[in-house]
Amino acid sequence: MLRRFRLEEPEHVSQVSELLSRFGDSAKIYAGGTELLLAMKEGLVQYERLINVKNLNCRDVTLENGALSIGALSTHRELETSKTIKEKLPALAKLEHNVANVRVRQVGTLGGNLCFAEPHADPGTLLIALGAKMIAEKSSSQRELDAEKFFVDAFETALEPDEVLTKIVIPVPGAAGRSAYLKFGYLERPSVGVGLAFNLNGQVSSMRIAVGCAGPAPRRVPEAEALLEGKSREEAERNLAQAGALAGRAAQAITDLHGSQDYKEHIVGILLKRAFLSALS
């Protein structure tokens, strides 16, 4: 059961930001509600007010200057079925196709998913690998955060208390671009997720690898990237096992219901190898 709360329904980002400033920790942004309402029903968090942001105009998927701009209120369903995303970033379309279940995808938003920062979530990991930027706005200003700096800890982001995530901007890979996201889990949520993106032009370049779900927040693993960067495809494939082992150790995996630390580290390695090979195919 939910406890009683009040609802605010602002029309503009500046109004949302003002409400956040005014009510502080007693208010929370409500978008799809797929994660927030569960936490509230469990009594893990309580708010006197929810700020329904669905009237804000940030739901478009557009191409601007070689980058894909995704409105934070886009639902997983809209993203999995978006023609533009299927064409420009098939790895993201596939990820969205496999988020939770059809009912969650129907109402859950990408922005809500990122801001809630539940560790066992998919999109953040791939967005880090893709070098995405998060656009955060408040009443009078706007700033851009690198996806890899956005996630601070479990359920904690780098957003300021009165900032609103409005857009996610992802550079569209060129013809040599490769990317993939793979996850594994046996519960409703993934135990481990691995995302990667690189260019293949005779050799591997701009290699980016991110690991999620295993630890408190998705993170990039430069140690593993270095083993593949600048290598020929064959050399990179030979180094995959070592890169996977490094990525596993760097994942800050924790033992929980989703698996032991050792197990998750092992799975990171397996997924990294498979993700690299699937990105090549």
Add this chain to the structure above:
Amino acid sequence: MAKPMSRASEAQLIPISFTLNGRLQEIDVEPHELLLDVVRERLGLTGAKRSCDVQVCGACTLLVDGRPVSACTTLAFEVRGRSVLTIEGLAENGKLHPLQQAFIEHGGFQCGFCTPGMILAAKALLDENPDPSEAELKHFMHGNICRCTGYKKIIESIMAAAKTMRSGGQGSSS
């Protein structure tokens, strides 16, 4: 801003109107009321079930504008201006929907607790994809859990209904 801001402890009533199984409903809801409670407790339609309560099992599935949602985790005010379908609204003029008929003919349920959600989710699938592959069906339906059947007969039921619907059948046994 849409609403005046008053003290958080006071009840806030939101007047909503929506279509429920084809009929206009006008009620006042508080922001924290869940769609499942409104439909079951206030409007007396108990087909949708509360089971996991965390959007995992699908027993509370309702269709909002034709798309499946978990009524256990949907705030009731969200259906304002929209169309809600529950299992009670699926048969037309006393005639079962092809999915309902197929579940009977193919033994698609045992205890029946998951069945309303199962059938509504399947309807959403077939409305957007009248000829799904078994893989597409399984992917779409994987969030609807059945603890009795082992799913084989559910899949057979949905496939049979799809065939009936493609051939223009209205649910009678052929």
